[in-house]
Amino acid sequence: MNIDHPVLRHRRQLEGLGFSAPWLALFDIDSTLMDTTPRNLAILAAARGRIPGLDACWDRLDLSRPFWDIGEPLRRAGIEDRGLFEELRAFWTERFFTDEWLIHDRPYPGAAELLADLKNDGFTLAYLTGRHSPGMEVGTRRSFLEYGLPAGPEEIFFFKPDFAMEDEAFKASVCDELGRRGTLVVAIDNEPANSNLFHRAFPRALAVWLDTVTSPLPATLDAGIERRGPDIFRSWS
Numbered sequence: 141m142n143i144d145h146p147v148l149r150h151r152r153q154l155e156g157l158g159f160s161a162p163w164l165a166l167f168d169i170d171s172t173l174m175d176t177t178p179r180n181l182a183i184l185a186a187a188r189g190r191i192p193g194l195d196a197c198w199d200r201l202d203l204s205r206p207f208w209d210i211g212e213p214l215r216r217a218g219i220e221d222r223g224l225f226e227e228l229r230a231f232w233t234e235r236f237f238t239d240e241w242l243i244h245d246r247p248y249p250g251a252a253e254l255l256a257d258l259k260n261d262g263f264t265l266a267y268l269t270g271r272h273s274p275g276m277e278v279g280t281r282r283s284f285l286e287y288g289l290p291a292g293p294e295e296i297f298f299f300k301p302d303f304a305m306e307d308e309a310f311k312a313s314v315c316d317e318l319g320r321r322g323t324l325v326v327a328i329d330n331e332p333a334n335s336n337l338f339h340r341a342f343p344r345a346l347a348v349w350l351d352t353v354t355s356p357l358p359a360t361l362d363a364g365i366e367r368r369g370p371d372i373f374r375s376w377s
């Protein structure tokens with residue numbers, strides 16, 4: 141990695157302030173490292189064969205734009221069938237949060253390379269995700285290895301202990317442990333609330349909000365957080 145790389149530059153600044161290794165680089169997974177659009181599209185395509193109402197309106201759907209909520213392509217097409225939405229959401233929920241469907245995700249271009257570079261430059265990679273361990277850890281590790289993202293014994297994964305736990309509360313609960321593991325240099329997440337959380341807990345770290353998709357009604361991003369698109373991986377790797 142070039143000596144003027146923003147993350148290395150930031151690490152040097154922290155070093156100058158007296159901070160020391162181990163250096164941590166923190167990443168969310170869904171819609172940060174991994175594009176979940178293909179998982180959503182695969183579930184939607186599977187639903188088409190099982191939910192007759194969906195098949196009837198299929199040709200009206202614009203599937204070229206990413207979406208967070210499975211009902212979004214229908215809403216965009218002006219469809220307001222509550223029963224259909226509920227049926228589709230139930231079908232999606234049964235699948236989206238399972239090991240089996242994670243293999244459809246794809247890393248954003250350059251993500252694998254950036255992670256490898258950071259690791260090579262002495263960073264400990266930490267993945268802090270809203271995915272729950274009982275239902276999604278096996279599939280997460282499998283897809284990381286499949287697409288060349290570091291997922292060995294040196295990498296730290298933080299999975300939720302159970303599905304029902306709220307993502308932001310889980311991420312907040314991990315901050316103390318992160319602080320004990322080393323010096324956080326950079327934290328990247330696609331949910332503004334999570335970026336705010338890291339920025340507040342680790343004010344000296346480089347907090348980046350990744351503009352991909354967010355859950356509905358996203359929080360207002362705090363000042364001092366860098367806003368970037370997924371091209372950050374290519375420009376940073």
Ligand SMILES: [Mg+2]
Nearest residue numbers: 168170171330
């Ligand atoms: Mg995410």
